[in-house]
Amino acid sequence: MKHVQWYPGHMTKARRKIKELLNKVDAVIEVRDARIPISSTNPDIAEIMAGKPQIIALNKADLADKAVNNKWLEYFAQKEQLALLISCKQGHVSKKDKQVIQQYASSYVRKSKITGKPMRVPRLLVVGIPNVGKSSLINALAGRKAARIGAKPGLTRGQQLINISGYFQILDTPGVLWPKIEDRLAGLKLAATGAISDVGFSLDDIVEFIGSKLHAFGVIETDTADHLTALAQSRGFLLAGNKLDIERAKKVLAVEFRNGKYGRFSLEMPPSGENNG
Numbered sequence: 001m002k003h004v005q006w007y008p009g010h011m012t013k014a015r016r017k018i019k020e021l022l023n024k025v026d027a028v029i030e031v032r033d034a035r036i037p038i039s040s041t042n043p044d045i046a047e048i049m050a051g052k053p054q055i056i057a058l059n060k061a062d063l064a065d066k067a068v069n070n071k072w073l074e075y076f077a078q079k080e081q082l083a084l085l086i087s088c089k090q091g092h093v094s095k096k097d098k099q100v101i102q103q104y105a106s107s108y109v110r111k112s113k114i115t116g117k118p119m120r121v122p123r124l125l126v127v128g129i130p131n132v133g134k135s136s137l138i139n140a141l142a143g144r145k146a147a148r149i150g151a152k153p154g155l156t157r158g159q160q161l162i163n164i165s166g167y168f169q170i171l172d173t174p175g176v177l178w179p180k181i182e183d184r185l186a187g188l189k190l191a192a193t194g195a196i197s198d199v200g201f202s203l204d205d206i207v208e209f210i211g212s213k214l215h216a217f218g219v220i221e222t223d224t225a226d227h228l229t230a231l232a233q234s235r236g237f238l239l240a241g242n243k244l245d246i247e248r249a250k251k252v253l254a255v256e257f258r259n260g261k262y263g264r265f266s267l268e269m270p271p272s273g274e275n276n277g
């Protein structure tokens with residue numbers, strides 16, 4: 001595995017950028033991938049946030065195992081961290097979730113001495129590693145195409161506050177955190193879920209990992225190689241001379257796993273549980 005971490009120059013810049021954004025808000029929504037709530041955060045997040053109140057949005061909950069999602073909620077509740085299960089791909093965030101965010105963030109806004117009420121609407125910043133759905137969440141909260149989806153990290157528009165009327169305001173520019181890949185397994189989980197676009201791993205590495213997971217979950221009965229053959233056959237992926245196009249099958253397997261075509265999977269359990277692999 002090649003080294004996937006950003007080099008220090010980038011990191012210093014990213015940190016500085018986040019600090020700037022943090023100054024403008026009362027609280028932060030940290031987006032993580034619900035399938036890998038540990039690997040999809042930066043382990044230095046607490047230090048980076050410097051005490052800024054934080055809501056954890058376990059996004060792509062629609063792709064993760066329902067029962068495991070609930071275990072993660074229990075886990076964060078035990079740690080007294082506010083966490084929400086979010087699926088924002090369809091462009092919608094529930095009223096209840098918006099209210100929870102609003103109430104939490106409001107409690108950190110200075111109160112009027114006279115009325116005892118917050119002096120203004122709370123302001124929030126969305127942060128997270130690439131591809132966890134930061135832009136999607138901002139769009140879904142805003143209820144219109146307010147933030148750019150799929151933009152490369154660093155490619156952001158001029159910062160503006162978006163008014164989520166009746167609830168709060170969010171910065172239209174998310175803060176980009178960098179994943180810290182502490183071991184090969186964490187890297188493979190990030191690659192398999194699409195957080196790091198295959199950087200550092202070959203397609204073969206990723207496909208082998210996905211295949212072994214699908215096998216362990218009982219979704220495929222054969223080994224990865226046989227599954228790829230069957231996939232290429234059933235879809236008619238052929239090269240010249242009627243040879244099976246296995247490379248194409250690999251790409252399709254990776255994409256379809258990422259998008260939930262094989263079902264809903266969680267690749268990480270809360271630390272207290274078993275099966276952390």
Ligand SMILES: Nc1nc2c(ncn2[C@@H]2O[C@H](COP(=O)(O)OP(=O)(O)O)[C@@H](O)[C@H]2O)c(=O)[nH]1
Binds near residue numbers: 061063129135
């Ligand atoms: N299934 C599913 N896909 C999502 C969800 N949120 C975002 N995505 C997809 O994840 C990819 C990355 O989303 P994007 O918002 O660009 O991530 P960002 O890099 O963190 O801003 C896009 O293909 C989105 O459609 C979700 O809740 N569920």
Ligand SMILES: [Mg+2]
Binds near residue numbers: 150
């Ligand atoms: Mg984005």
